[in-house]
Amino acid sequence: xxxxxxxxxxxxxxxxxxxxxxxxxxxxxxxxxxxxxxxxxxxxxxxxxxxxxxxxxxxxxxxxxxxxxxxxxxxxxxxxxxxxxxxxxxxxxxxxxxxxxxxxxxxxxxxxxxxxxxxxxxxxxxxxxxxxxxxxxxxxxxxxxxxxxxxxxxxxxxxxxxxxxxxxxxxxxxxxxxxxxxxxxxxxxxxxxxxxxxxxxxxxxxxxxxxxxxxxxxxxxxxxxxxxxxxxxxxxxxxxxxxxxxxxxxxxxxxxxxxxxxxxxxxxxxxxxxxxxxxxxxxxxxxxxxxxxxxxxxxxxxxxxxxxxxxxxxxxxxxxxxxxx
Amino acid sequence: xxxxxxxxxxxxxxxxxxxxxxxxxxxxxxxxxxxxxxxxxxxxxxxxxxxxxxxxxxxxxxxxxxxxxxxxxxxxxxxxxxxxxxxxxxxxxxxxxxxxxxxxxxxxxxxxxxxxxxxxxxxxxxxxxxxxxxxxxxxxxxxxxxxxxxxxxxxxxxxxxxxxxxxxxxxxxxxxxxxxxxxxxxxxxxxxxxxxxxxxxxxxxxxxxxxxxxxxxxxxxxxxxxxxxxxxxxxxxxxxxxxxxxxxxxxxxxxxxxxxxxxxxxxxxxxxxxxxxxxxxxxxxxxxxxxxxxxxxxxxxxxxxxxxxxxxxxxxxxxxxxxxxxxxxxxxxxxxxxxxxxxxxxxxxxxxxxxxxxxxxxx
Numbered sequence: 001x002x003x004x005x006x007x008x009x010x011x012x013x014x015x016x017x018x019x020x021x022x023x024x025x026x027x028x029x030x031x032x033x034x035x036x037x038x039x040x041x042x043x044x045x046x047x048x049x050x051x052x053x054x055x056x057x058x059x060x061x062x063x064x065x066x067x068x069x070x071x072x073x074x075x076x077x078x079x080x081x082x083x084x085x086x087x088x089x090x091x092x093x094x095x096x097x098x099x100x101x102x103x104x105x106x107x108x109x110x111x112x113x114x115x116x117x118x119x120x121x122x123x124x125x126x127x128x129x130x131x132x133x134x135x136x137x138x139x140x141x142x143x144x145x146x147x148x149x150x151x152x153x154x155x156x157x158x159x160x161x162x163x164x165x166x167x168x169x170x171x172x173x174x175x176x177x178x179x180x181x182x183x184x185x186x187x188x189x190x191x192x193x194x195x196x197x198x199x200x201x202x203x204x205x206x207x208x209x210x211x212x213x214x215x216x217x218x219x220x221x222x223x224x225x226x227x228x229x230x231x232x233x234x235x236x237x238x239x240x241x242x243x244x245x246x247x248x249x250x251x252x253x254x255x256x257x258x259x260x261x262x263x264x265x266x267x268x269x270x271x272x273x274x275x276x277x278x279x280x281x282x283x284x285x286x287x288x289x290x291x292x293x294x295x296x297x298x299x300x301x302x303x304x305x306x307x308x309x310x311x312x313x314x315x316x317x318x319x320x321x322x323x324x325x
Numbered sequence: 326x327x328x329x330x331x332x333x334x335x336x337x338x339x340x341x342x343x344x345x346x347x348x349x350x351x352x353x354x355x356x357x358x359x360x361x362x363x364x365x366x367x368x369x370x371x372x373x374x375x376x377x378x379x380x381x382x383x384x385x386x387x388x389x390x391x392x393x394x395x396x397x398x399x400x401x402x403x404x405x406x407x408x409x410x411x412x413x414x415x416x417x418x419x420x421x422x423x424x425x426x427x428x429x430x431x432x433x434x435x436x437x438x439x440x441x442x443x444x445x446x447x448x449x450x451x452x453x454x455x456x457x458x459x460x461x462x463x464x465x466x467x468x469x470x471x472x473x474x475x476x477x478x479x480x481x482x483x484x485x486x487x488x489x490x491x492x493x494x495x496x497x498x499x500x501x502x503x504x505x506x507x508x509x510x511x512x513x514x515x516x517x518x519x520x521x522x523x524x525x526x527x528x529x530x531x532x533x534x535x536x537x538x539x540x541x542x543x544x545x546x547x548x549x550x551x552x553x554x555x556x557x558x559x560x561x562x563x564x565x566x567x568x569x570x571x572x573x574x575x576x577x578x579x580x581x582x583x584x585x586x587x588x589x590x591x592x593x594x595x596x597x598x599x600x601x602x603x604x605x606x607x608x609x610x611x612x613x614x615x616x617x618x619x620x621x622x623x624x625x626x627x628x629x630x631x632x633x634x635x636x637x638x639x640x641x642x643x644x645x646x647x648x649x650x651x652x653x654x655x656x657x658x659x660x661x662x663x664x665x666x667x668x669x670x671x672x673x674x675x676x677x678x679x680x681x682x683x684x685x686x687x688x
Contacts, residue, residue, distance in 0.1 A: 069468020241665030
């Protein structure tokens with residue numbers, strides 16, 4: 001057991017799998033010598049050599065497209081794209097091949113890859129560095145989308161993702177890369193994909209979130225408690241496939257649901273959560289299932305980002321509205 | 326060979342002329358007469374299968390199909406350079422290559438006949454299905470070739486692309502990655518002069534496609550793609566070189582799509598009959614047959630005999646493909662290795678609807 005930040009926990013997961021499985025490779029822009037722009041792959045090249053941990057040319061479609069080939073040949077590449085906003089050149093490879101090759105070949109070739117990239121805002125970065133586009137990927141059949149909210153989960157989920165025979169997009173909340181320290185086992189452990197976690201039980205309202213917004217949600221839960229509200233907080237952990245059952249059970253119990261996500265509001269993950277509330281808990285509802293999300297705008301440049309990435313008070317405000325409904 | 330035919334010199338490797346004469350004995354590949362006949366047979370088989378496919382489509386028994394007519398030598402000559410453990414990464418117009426690799430015609434007909442089971446290509450080793458997003462397969466080839474190198478296997482990969490595909494970004498990324506990683510990979514570009522209706526000179530201002538290899542540190546060569554011997558010689562030399570650790574090689578096969586882009590296309594809208602006539606004189610099967618006839622190894626009678634034998638085989642393969650069922654569960658069961666609960670539910674919901682529908686009296 002060691003105290004780790006999320007960056008260290010992800011590094012530890014990569015190290016664990018690189019050590020255990022010679023088919024695992026890590027590459028991407030600046031991943032090798034530099035250890036990645038956020039140092040997530042630090043020291044891995046030194047430890048495992050240039051054939052297994054290496055720099056790619058600066059071309060994202062190339063990173064993902066070559067990983068498709070490696071999967072076909074039986075390897076398990078874990079590739080890094082530098083930012084969520086830089087994935088787009090690889091979009092054709094992700095949508096047309098990563099998500100479909102298994103179906104296209106009727107199971108002959110498995111896309112056992114992980115595509116890692118930091119997402120989300122709040123770090124005063126230039127344009128293209130603050131995006132939260134998980135809903136795009138969750139909409140694509142054939143992919144799995146995972147977002148950890150703390151170091152412990154980050155390690156356990158990443159090991160599961162690497163071991164998954166289905167392709168996993170693993171989005172890392174860079175705002176909390178180093179914000180939280182936690183005890184994380186040095187040895188191998190896994191957290192199953194597709195399972196949300198009830199972080200705190202409650203009776204009045206189900207608050208659903210993931211990634212960096214979990215911290216903000218937790219603060220709002222404390223504020224609500226002072227007002228006498230008992231909030232059940234759920235960390236989705238896997239966006240797709242979404243854990244319908246855990247959400248349904250909780251919403252049936254509380255009768256109220258609020259989702260808190262960073263990406264643009266319309267057609268987002270929140271809409272999916274509301275649909276689940278309608279389909280699975282309609283007769284139990286006490287208030288309209290509601291979503292709190294980013295605006296339908298691009299994330300503003302740093303001087304304006306305070307408007308976009310709302311404070312816990314905003315979550316509390318929505319909780320209160322639903323409780324008073 | 327790659328020095329003599331350096332793309333900067335703008336020359337094209339040709340061995341067999343249009344009348345069946347060997348005009349470049351220096352590079353004539355070392356093939357027995359039996360092997361040459363076998364090659365001719367494969368090309369003939371592929372041609373008949375291709376013509377049949379178009380006719381099945383016209384009868385409404387197949388979906389959109391991209392004819393291969395005229396490109397048999399480029400496909401087969403390159404495929405024959407591969408060993409059993411090597412990999413083939415197709416584009417989509419290399420029928421002769423797939424068949425030679427072991428893909429059954431049933432699978433090919435099944436694939437273009439609208440069934441994913443066809444794309445599994447299950448009878449052939451180390452091959453992936455055709456790739457419709459143009460050029461994107463070349464990156465898969467680089468990844469496969471990297472894996473072969475990483476696992477220290479003595480195998481190589483060969484990927485196909487068309488002239489239009491060389492305008493796609495993925496192609497350039499693939500050439501670049503292939504060079505930086507120095508992977509055992511041969512690119513075979515079938516320059517058939519048209520990307521649907523767009524002619525080669527509207528794809529690039531470069532003098533040739535082969536010349537593009539140089540910018541990435543690779544070797545390139547232009548070959549007469551309707552000359553089986555030239556394609557085979559270049560592909561064999563390229564395979565040997567990349568297998569022994571040389572830089573990847575890009576082969577531009579100059580050929581011609583005698584038919585339409587697909588069964589939905591009408592070439593009379595964008596090219597002249599006179600041009601088609603010129604290319605008919607250069608037809609790859611005619612040329613190889615002329616060679617065999619000259620050597621007194623072939624008679625028209627054998628051709629006719631083979632033709633009717635192949636037609637029967639091909640019809641049987643098509644019949645099998647036509648009978649192949651598509652149950653509802655196939656829509657769902659391959660999207661994931663581990664099917665998520667949500668998807669399983671969608672399947673069950675639809676089954677429920679079907680069962681309900683059965684119980685209703687429909688007017």
